[in-house]
Amino acid sequence: MLLLSIETSCDETAAAVVRDGRKMLSSVVSSQIAIHAEYGGVVPEIASRKHLEMITPVITQALADADTDLSALEGIAVTRGPGLLGALLVGLSTAKAIAAALGIPFVGVHHIEGHILAAFLEQAVEFPFLALVVSGGHTHIYRVDGFGHYQTLGRTRDDAAGEAFDKSAKIMGLEYPGGAMIDNLARQGDGKAVRLPRPLINDNSLNFSFSGLKTAMLQYVSKNRDSVHGQHLHDLCASFQQAVCDVLVAKTEAALMQTGLKRLVVAGGVACNSGLRLHMGQLAGRLGVQLHIPGPALCGDNAAMLAVPGNFYLENGMASEQCLDATATWDMDKVGRGSL
Amino acid sequence: MKRLVILSCSPGETEAMGRQLGSILPRGSLVALRGELGGGKTCFTCGIASAAAPESAHLVASPTFAIMNEYPGTVPVYHFDFYRLSGDNEIAELGFEEYLQGDGICIIEWSERLEELLPKDHLAVTFEHCGDDQRRVVFEAAGQESEALLARFATLAKFKFPLT
Numbered sequence: 001m002l003l004l005s006i007e008t009s010c011d012e013t014a015a016a017v018v019r020d021g022r023k024m025l026s027s028v029v030s031s032q033i034a035i036h037a038e039y040g041g042v043v044p045e046i047a048s049r050k051h052l053e054m055i056t057p058v059i060t061q062a063l064a065d066a067d068t069d070l071s072a073l074e075g076i077a078v079t080r081g082p083g084l085l086g087a088l089l090v091g092l093s094t095a096k097a098i099a100a101a102l103g104i105p106f107v108g109v110h111h112i113e114g115h116i117l118a119a120f121l122e123q124a125v126e127f128p129f130l131a132l133v134v135s136g137g138h139t140h141i142y143r144v145d146g147f148g149h150y151q152t153l154g155r156t157r158d159d160a161a162g163e164a165f166d167k168s169a170k171i172m173g174l175e176y177p178g179g180a181m182i183d184n185l186a187r188q189g190d191g192k193a194v195r196l197p198r199p200l201i202n203d204n205s206l207n208f209s210f211s212g213l214k215t216a217m218l219q220y221v222s223k224n225r226d227s228v229h230g231q232h233l234h235d236l237c238a239s240f241q242q243a244v245c246d247v248l249v250a251k252t253e254a255a256l257m258q259t260g261l262k263r264l265v266v267a268g269g270v271a272c273n274s275g276l277r278l279h280m281g282q283l284a285g286r287l288g289v290q291l292h293i294p295g296p297a298l299c300g301d302n303a304a305m306l307a308v309p310g311n312f313y314l315e316n317g318m319a320s321e322q323c324l325d326a327t328a329t330w331d332m333d334k335v336g337r338g339s340l
Numbered sequence: 341m342k343r344l345v346i347l348s349c350s351p352g353e354t355e356a357m358g359r360q361l362g363s364i365l366p367r368g369s370l371v372a373l374r375g376e377l378g379g380g381k382t383c384f385t386c387g388i389a390s391a392a393a394p395e396s397a398h399l400v401a402s403p404t405f406a407i408m409n410e411y412p413g414t415v416p417v418y419h420f421d422f423y424r425l426s427g428d429n430e431i432a433e434l435g436f437e438e439y440l441q442g443d444g445i446c447i448i449e450w451s452e453r454l455e456e457l458l459p460k461d462h463l464a465v466t467f468e469h470c471g472d473d474q475r476r477v478v479f480e481a482a483g484q485e486s487e488a489l490l491a492r493f494a495t496l497a498k499f500k501f502p503l504t
């Protein structure tokens with residue numbers, strides 16, 4: 001099926017055209033296109049008004065980039081949740097309107113389900129697998145047995161990994177985007193130079209906690225404020241990144257051992273981090289596990305990823321009704337079990 | 341009671357303080373949290389939610405990126421975070437005022453960024469760093485209902501936490 005997919009759950013207004021849930025013909029993310037500058041650069045598009053301003057130009061661009069038009073579309077996939085209701089409604093209402101006008105089906109999908117399945121757009125991935133989703137708002141481990149079959153095995157109890165990166169960057173006085181800055185500076189640093197905590201690394205759960213690491217960074221920087229620059233800054237960034245990676249790797253390894261799964265997907269914005277990609281590669285090699293990490297453009301928020309589950313649901317008679325509501329909270333474990 | 345200061349010596353104590361408050365917070369109340377990074381705001385919220393909406397306590401996490409997390413329960417908890425927001429307009433556009441009139445408890449991290457939008461009657465809690473794991477937690481009540489609430493909290497808290 002030729003699908004248009006639409007994402008408005010958080011900061012990005014995004015649209016994409018994808019064939020058969022595998023072949024990406026276009027993917028447009030509002031922060032990456034020129035018209036975005038008119039509305040104020042990197043300010044998060046949390047307000048529904050900003051999504052409203054962007055939605056039509058972004059969809060138009062996605063159709064043009066794919067060299068197609070509305071009349072060729074056979075279905076629509078849209079983020080139904082979780083997220084801010086006002087923001088979600090912009091995408092969902094647009095999807096419903098286009099579907100009704102064209103007489104084609106649409107389906108509401110879970111934002112994280114899209115992230116987990118984004119790798120399918122680039123590689124052949126087989127079920128079942130373990131998925132680690134690491135982003136600004138999520139640090140979760142899931143068991144994935146098929147489209148719509150997700151089981152949460154672990155989650156963060158406070159800050160997400162991406163949030164720890166951004167806030168620690170701010171503590172060190174680094175500019176936006178903080179996560180990428182730390183990654184760059186860490187390349188020339190010694191990850192063993194500064195002792196930092198690895199919260200929950202030895203507890204028996206698969207849960208995470210990064211708040212204590214952020215606080216340790218705050219205490220370290222306030223005690224060494226005059227010397228945190230030059231090589232010391234590189235070392236501190238490398239030590240911080242090492243601490244985050246150590247915890248993510250340890251919990252992922254524990255989850256792989258517990259479940260016996262032989263395939264691993266790492267997704268979400270933090271999956272762009274070069275240190276994490278390296279360490280996950282080493283883990284996979286050590287355990288003989290097949291690793292799938294999407295390319296950087298598909299790690300961050302985008303709409304193309306939604307077409308992977310969307311195409312499956314539409315081809316299997318699970319289209320949504322016009323009365324579908326957006327949902328601020330949506331348990332991944334209930335996705336695909338009659339709640340669509 | 342208008343003001344109460346409590347010393348917390350660990351994240352565990354901060355969470356217990358939140359749980360104590362969460363056990364007496366009525367529907368429709370608003371708790372405005374302030375203070376630097378790493379002060380204990382999310383930890384305190386975890387305590388409130390574990391008392392008010394225990395069925396969702398496992399869902400509590402920082403809403404910095406999501407802006408709002410919702411914890412369904414007997415008394416639903418709406419957990420806001422204005423860290424990434426800049427002005428009142430942006431906050432008003434979120435439709436956040438609709439939640440204030442709802443049936444749940446609103447908790448707002450980084451509420452400094454919307455002072456003018458806070459309802460007259462609310463409880464503010466400020467977290468100040470004072471030594472590695474220690475935090476000075478300052479409760480300030482604005483309005484009659486919150487003053488009564490704080491007085492009740494003080495009698496409960498007195499026997500559990502060192503008062504400064």
